Amino acid sequence: MSMYAAYLSDEEMERACSEEQFIRHMLTFEMALANAEAKVGIIPHSAAQAIQAKLSQITINPSDLAEGTLKNGIPTIPFLSNLKEQLPAAAKDFLHLGATSQDVLDTAQVLMIKEAVSILEGHIRKLLYNLLTLVERDGQIPCIARTRWQQATPIPFGLKVVNWAMPFVRDLERLQEMKKRLLVVQLGGASGSLAALEHKGYQVLEALANELHLGVSLPWHTQRDSFTEFTNWLTLVSATLGKMGEDVLLMAQTEVGEVIENAQGGGKSSAMPHKNNPVLSEALVGLSKATTNLSALQMQSMLQAGERDGTSWMLEWRNIPQMLINTATALKHAITVSTHMQINKERMLENINLTNGLVYAEQAVSFLSRQLPKSEASSLVNKAIELVNKDKSLPDALTEVATDRKMNWQELLQPEACFGSSREMMATAINRIKEVLPT
CATH class of the missing domain: 1.10.8 (Helicase, Ruva Protein; domain 3)
Known part of the structure; x- marks a missing residue:
């Protein structure tokens, strides 16, 4: 583990986005393609069975593909060479039939995203549960609202937490709607026409999607809008986490003192033993900025020349995994903050009274x-x-x-006089959060 890994990474997401796991997804694609083509009648069932038997037992290390990737600009060529060396002669010619390198890599990336999405959904729901607990437990505590960094009016603390929580409710809804476009198979062959499979190309595509438990889609190898939509979604999640971090940083300032970010300890200073720095909230802000910058790279991947453009395509290879890791890490930290945050209601009241009414x-x-x-x-x-x-x-x-x-x-002129419809708003938010949490 690197020095910064625990602070700036998420171990579970690192595994899901690792090169080792990506290679396993590539193997899954090739086995599924062979099975699909056997079912459609393009290759013998015996060849598909041989491919399945051998590939399910193979382990390929990323280092095994490094030299070939440098030489060819893609890992698929050394990957296929490695596999064919281990297949029986009768099955070799039926491996990867009708597909092209991008089909393997794009579908493997979809399978990676599918696994990652499951992790992110779990993190978001855990965070929402914690935020719901904060609203229900501490929601009626009066605190000061701040607009443009100035004191505004008193509000219940729960309303501030609702402002953190509700975007995540909508993000889960957005994700469910997005999945039908995102989690789809890619199979287009050399130029997107599936010409090598003749008139059975679309049948193979449908069978392959069924094998992989993915949606069916027309070949989309130069259409990167669904990936870009997804990375924009990651940016939305990260930005909301950054907003939460900014709020906690403000409230945790010594002069404000309304919360302790992590009452379980941490945030030590090498020179000042009295400090409890809000280091997790700092990470929320920093990771949000990093993810926002990476989203611009993904947007550029949409500029695809012709029917394949390596200069744009390769932008995704490191970019999407890093955005997934950033987002998962920020969610992990937000879960810790929302679990161990300590509210100082006396200080909140003092701050309300700071301007003498x-x-x-x-x-x-x-x-x-x-x-x-x-x-x-x-x-x-x-x-x-x-x-x-x-x-x-x-x-x-x-x-x-x-x-x-x-x-x-x-x-x-008491804090509660300024609450307006806050209680109704919190009640509505509580119901909306519960709708997206498992029962």
């Missing part, structure tokens, strides 16, 4: 507007704001400028 100005206008025109109510509150200082709160100033209103401002 100015954060209730909007609500004061609302209360006065029940008795006065809105413009007059706003004018009175603005006059009161001018009187607020360290010794005079907004409730005191309102009592002074609105003496004829006979309103108990100390009772009226």
Whole structure:
């Protein structure tokens, strides 16, 4: 394991995106292709059985393909040479029949993504469960909302958590809808016409998809929109995690002190023993930035010249695995943060009171507007704001400028008075989260 692996990687996703696993997916493709072609009647069943028997036992190391990949620009040629050396003579000519290198690599990449998606779905659901727990347990704690880095109005802490959670609910919905376009087989042959399979090409394609438990699609070797849609989805997930990280970083600042990111310890400093740095939230932000940059590379892979373009195609080979690893790692860290975050409700209340009541100005206008025109109510509150200082709160100033209103401002201007429809919003969010969690 590298020095940074535990912090900037996810072990389960690393395995799913490893070259060793990718080669296993390539082997799976070749076995499935042989079985499909035997079922359609293009190759003998005996040849398909021989290919299945041998390939299911073969182990190929990435290093075995390195020299050939350098020479040919793709690992498929040394891969097939390796396999044919181990097949009986009667089966050799039927391996990879009618397919081309890109068919193997693209379908292997789809199989890799299929495995990775299962991991990501599990991570997202675990994170949503943790966020749901936060809303249900700590959701009613008053805290200050911040707009443009300034104090705005009091809100329940649960509403802040809802803003983290709801994009993930939609991301799961997006993913389910996307799968029908993403998890599909690629088989096009030399130029996308399946000419080597003559009139049975589409039958083989359908049979191959069935063997691999993938969807059927017309050959898409120069159509990279589904992969790009998926990497954009990864960027959406990563950006939401980055937003959560930014919020925790702000709330964990010493001067703010509303949360401890990981109350189980960590975030030590080599020079300052008093520190508990929010290092996991920093990783959420950093990984989000990295993934966003990588998404631009995937967008460029859509610029495909003719019926195959290696200059664009190869951009995906490292790019997609790295985006998957980044996203899984960020989800792993967010799960830890949401599990071990410690809320300081006393500090949250102190921060609400930091401006001596100015954060209730909007609500004061609302209360006065029940008795006065809105413009007059706003004018009175603005006059009161001018009187607020360290010794005079907004409730005191309102009592002074609105003496004829006979309103108990100390009772009226409390955090809960600013919650509005937050409770209904949290209840709705709770129901939506539960809809996407396993029962």
